[in-house]
Amino acid sequence: xxxxxxxxxxxxxxxxxxxxxxxxxxxxxxxxxxxxxxxxxxxxxxxxxxxxxxxxxxxxxxxxxxxxxxxxxxxxxxxxxxxxxxxxxxxxxxxxxxxxxxxxxxxxxxxxxxxxxxxxxxxxxxxxxxxxxxxxxxxxxxxxxxxxxxxxxxxxxxxxxxxxxxxxxxxxxxxxxxxxxxxxxxxxxxxxxxxxxxxx
Numbered sequence: 001x002x003x004x005x006x007x008x009x010x011x012x013x014x015x016x017x018x019x020x021x022x023x024x025x026x027x028x029x030x031x032x033x034x035x036x037x038x039x040x041x042x043x044x045x046x047x048x049x050x051x052x053x054x055x056x057x058x059x060x061x062x063x064x065x066x067x068x069x070x071x072x073x074x075x076x077x078x079x080x081x082x083x084x085x086x087x088x089x090x091x092x093x094x095x096x097x098x099x100x101x102x103x104x105x106x107x108x109x110x111x112x113x114x115x116x117x118x119x120x121x122x123x124x125x126x127x128x129x130x131x132x133x134x135x136x137x138x139x140x141x142x143x144x145x146x147x148x149x150x151x152x153x154x155x156x157x158x159x160x161x162x163x164x165x166x167x168x169x170x171x172x173x174x175x176x177x178x179x180x181x182x183x184x185x186x187x188x189x190x191x192x193x194x195x196x197x198x199x200x
Contacts, residue, residue: 003197004164006171008150013041015049016185017176022053024194027171029056030083033073036064046077059083059101067095074098081122093121101125109139123148123170144168155189157196164197
């Protein structure tokens with residue numbers, strides 16, 4: 001089922017989410033692999049989850065680990081790319097072997113974006129607050145025309161659809177969730193987002 005833009009689902013931590021999101025047409029799934037981040041997974045679990053899905057890009061999320069540590073985990077888990085939760089220097093980015101996405105702090109989103117942010121990696125991921133100004137939308141449009149920008153609008157179907165139609169985006173990102181108990185998961189909110197973004 002084609003969507004208006006590619007979809008990235010963040011923080012997959014269970015098989016139910018992995019299979020559901022892959023089956024619903026998500027393009028990229030992230031797994032938190034950095035021990036400094038709450039809820040991180042071990043490499044064996046990521047490999048096991050990845051073994052049940054196909055046709056999606058597998059991305060590891062990292063915060064504090066060094067480039068060599070990230071490279072080792074990426075190789076061990078067979079990752080297609082990595083997503084850094086914090087900014088790094090150009091030298092650090094150059095040492096990371098897989099393609100790199102970087103989460104952009106919302107506070108840096110100003111008209112002077114190019115003066116404070118390094119040259120774009122594989123893509124920027126930006127989680128939006130509950131509301132944004134018209135000026136911010138203009139800035140996002142400018143960035144989206146120049147760089148691969150992934151926006152996180154939260155699990156709000158109408159807002160996600162509006163952003164996908166309004167802005168030149170690489171894609172949209174959404175949080176996954178937790179199982180109620182093993183094998184039991186409520187997908188209502190994710191399903192609403194997937195359906196809202198389907199091509200008419």
